[in-house]
Structure formats: C-alpha cells, structure tokens
Amino acid sequence: MRKLLSVLFVVFSMVGGFCYQIYNISVTLSGANEVPPVMTMGSGTLTGTYNSATGDATLNLNTSNLSGAPVAAHIHAGAAGVNGGIIVPLNIVSNPFVINIPLANRTDFLSGNTYANVHTVNFPGGEIRGQVIASLVVVPTLTTWFIFALMLAISILGVIYFRNGVMARDNIR
Template sequence: MKMKTYRINFGILLGALLSLSFVLTGCDDDDDTTVIPDAEIVTLNEVALTGAAEAPPVNTQATGTFRGTYNMDTKVINYTVTFQNISPTAMHFHKGAVGVSGPITVPINPGSDPYSSDNPYISPLVSSTPPLTDAQEAELLAGEWYINIHSSQYPNGELRGQITR
C-alpha cells in the first residue's frame, strides 16, 4: 500500500489564518457609545431663538435654533444650538413660563471659561446636560424651561426660545 505525503506551505497556512482572524474580528461592534436598550427618548420640538421671545423683547438681527432629545433613563438632554449675528457671552437653560424671566436651571458651558477668547461659543454648539433631577425633569417635560443666549449688548438675554415636546 502506497502512502501519499502532503507538504504544508506554512506561508499559505499563515496567510489563511491571518485572513480568518481579520474576518472574525471585523464583525466586532465598534460602537463606543453606551446604548440603553428600550430607553425612552423624548424628542423636544425645534425651537426658534429670537429677540422677540425675550422678556422684555429686544430688537436684534440675531437668530438661532435649539434642537434636542431627552433620555428618560439617563435624564440627560442632548442638544444642538445654532446662532447667527451674535457673539454669545453666556447661555443657560432657565425655568420660566413664556414671557416671564426665571432662574437659571442648567448653565450651558462649552468649557471652563465661556468668557475667554480662547474658549468662545461656536455655532453649532453640540452638547449635553448633566443628569437632571426629578424636579427638573418634571419642569422640562411640562414646557417650563427656556433657553437663553446672552451677549454684551444684551446682558440679560438677546435670544430666547421656550422648550416644548
């Protein structure tokens, strides 16, 4: 009986093993964000930011928009603020009804010193809040929050918009 001998080309075998490892690791999930399955996400209405919405109203050429979502599980607002024709000196979320000034609830701070020329507010500003308290969540979802953009010309606020869902 004759026996066959097989020669193994280690270069081909190594290449095949490396290719297989790339295929298997290529299927790994690259998503670095934490996703909470079945998280309830509330879409907040897009809000026009205007001087007419200020309390009292101001006459300005500046405009802006607010877009955001609220995650009921993490209690975090993820948002984008855009603005034109304004150099913001400060931005905040406030508690207050339409036409009524109210206290700051959450500052919008793009860095350690929003007044520094090294750290200006830049449009679009994409950010998120720290987790809200239960009371803040109730106020937000009841439409009792507004966003306010301040400037040196209007230190009490140049642009405002009521946040609703």
C-alpha cells in the same frame, strides 16, 4: 404557586411603564421672546434629544446675526412671558454637547415651562430666547421588546399552568 404566578404577572405587567422614553427637543430663539422683548436681528435654534431615564439631553445650539459673540447660554425655569432662574448652563463653544436636567426640573422641562436664553455683551439679560418644546419619540427600544416578550412568555406559561392544573384536578375527581 398560583399566587406567585399571579404576583409575577402583575409585577412584569407594570414594568413596561417604567421604561425610559426619548423626547425630541426643539427651541426657536428670537429677541421677540425675551422678557421684555429686545430689538435684534439675532436668531437661533436649540435641537436634540432627551432621555427620561438619565435626565441627559444631547443638544446642538446654533445662533446667527447676534449683536456680538455669545457670552453665556442657559436653560431657565419659566413659562412663556415669565423670567426664571437658571437651571443648567449650555455649551456655547462646541456642538453637540450633553447637559443633565436636575430631577426637580424634569417635569417642567418636558411640559414647556423652561426656556433657553443666549446672552451677549450688548444684551447681558439675554438677546434671544425660546421655550423648550419636547415631543415624545415613539420608537420601541430593545428594552421594550424584551419586556414585551417576557410578559408574553409569562402569560403563556400561566395559561398552560392553570389549564393543566384545572385538567389534573378534574381528572382526579
């Protein structure tokens, strides 16, 4: 029984690390960030949240002063100053919208190695661009509190069990 309780305690202690995390997403887009840079009055922002458990990002894309209407927008793989392939398209019609970051790209998405790019007819390679910045939101979720309470209860029960087991053994002798 002691081995079982020890194993359960270790397992439940590790579960806390597997809870999902929420990140704030922030991107500032400009022509100066394009590779190579483009001369434009255009600018934009891409903001929202990312759920690490599902890979879903709920985003808002806002642009202003572009040379024409956006014809496409994407999240691309690539560090600052490096062009990369498209990971996922962005909605240029309505806000907010949800995208799913593929599993293979999630680490890069959270570590600044992806960028948003907005394309227009005048700048088919991209008129404005910005690196994706993800910052962890430290807010305990209901799941986190439940796991904490469960771990605490198991710990208390373990202490009571071991204490009573030792006391019973000592009384027998």
